[in-house]
Amino acid sequence: MIRLKGIKKSYFIGERELPILKGIDLTIESGELVIFMGVSGSGKTTLMNIIGLLDKQTEGEYFFMEKNVDGLDDENLAVLRNEYIGFVFQQFFLLPYLNALENVLIPIVYSKKNIKHPKEKAKQLLTRFGLAERTHNKPSQLSGGEQQRVAIARALINDPDLILADEPTGALDSKTGNEIMELFRMLNEEGKTIIVVTHDPKLAQFGKRLIRIEDGVISQDITS
Numbered sequence: 001m002i003r004l005k006g007i008k009k010s011y012f013i014g015e016r017e018l019p020i021l022k023g024i025d026l027t028i029e030s031g032e033l034v035i036f037m038g039v040s041g042s043g044k045t046t047l048m049n050i051i052g053l054l055d056k057q058t059e060g061e062y063f064f065m066e067k068n069v070d071g072l073d074d075e076n077l078a079v080l081r082n083e084y085i086g087f088v089f090q091q092f093f094l095l096p097y098l099n100a101l102e103n104v105l106i107p108i109v110y111s112k113k114n115i116k117h118p119k120e121k122a123k124q125l126l127t128r129f130g131l132a133e134r135t136h137n138k139p140s141q142l143s144g145g146e147q148q149r150v151a152i153a154r155a156l157i158n159d160p161d162l163i164l165a166d167e168p169t170g171a172l173d174s175k176t177g178n179e180i181m182e183l184f185r186m187l188n189e190e191g192k193t194i195i196v197v198t199h200d201p202k203l204a205q206f207g208k209r210l211i212r213i214e215d216g217v218i219s220q221d222i223t224s
C-alpha cells in the first residue's frame, strides 16, 4: 500500500537547509497496524504528512497504492486522499458550530465516492462508538475522548482503506487514550490499515509493528 524509497525532507530557512527526514525506506502492506514512535521533533509528523499526501518530500520516491505519486498536482492528490485516507489528529479539528453528526458528515461533501445513506451511516458509526445520545451535541459539549471518537467516525464515513492518526491520544488522559487505541485495534481487525504516531512509549503495545523514528531516520522496525 505504501512504499517509500530514500525519502528525504528538508526545510529551507533562507539559504540554510534544515534536514528533517534523512533517508526513509519503508513498505507498509494493506492490513497492517503500525505505530510510529519517536520523541518530539524526530520527524514523525513530517513523515505522516508525506504518507498522507499532504506534503511532498524533497528527495526520494513515494508509491501509494502501487502508483508513483511524486508527479501528481494538488488536485489529483486530493482525489487520492479523499478516496483512500482518513485522518485523525491530536486536536480533533471538529468544527465548533456543527454538532457531532454534522461533523461526521463533512467528508461526504467533498467525496467523489457514492456513499449510500450517509446520515444513517454516520449515526451507526456514532452509535457504535458509544455516542448515540450525543449526535446533536456540539464539540464543546463533549469530553475529549468523545470528541476524538467523533473525529474517528468522521475519518471512517468515506470508507477509507488507510487511517492516519497523528498523536491521537496526545490530548487525552491515559485511560481514555487506551480506549482510543483499542478502537484502532478493532478497526484494524476489520481490515483497515492503520498508522498511529505517538511519542508515548506506553502505546507501543497496541501495534503489531513498531517503527522507531530517531532524528529523521528509522532506527528500529519490529513486528511482534
Ligand SMILES: Nc1ncnc2c1ncn2[C@@H]1O[C@H](COP(=O)(O)OP(=O)(O)O)[C@@H](O)[C@H]1O
Residues within 6 Å of the ligand: 011, 018, 020, 038, 039, 040, 041, 042, 043, 044, 045, 046, 047
Ligand atoms: N514548516 C517548517 N519549517 C521549518 N521547520 C519545520 C517545519 N515543520 C517542522 N519543522 C521542524 O522539523 C522537525 C520535525 O518536526 P515534526 O515532523 O513535526 O516532528 P514530530 O512530529 O516528531 O514532533 C522539528 O525540529 C520542527 O521544528
Ligand SMILES: [Mg+2]
Residues within 6 Å of the ligand: 044, 045, 046, 166, 167
Ligand atoms: Mg508531531
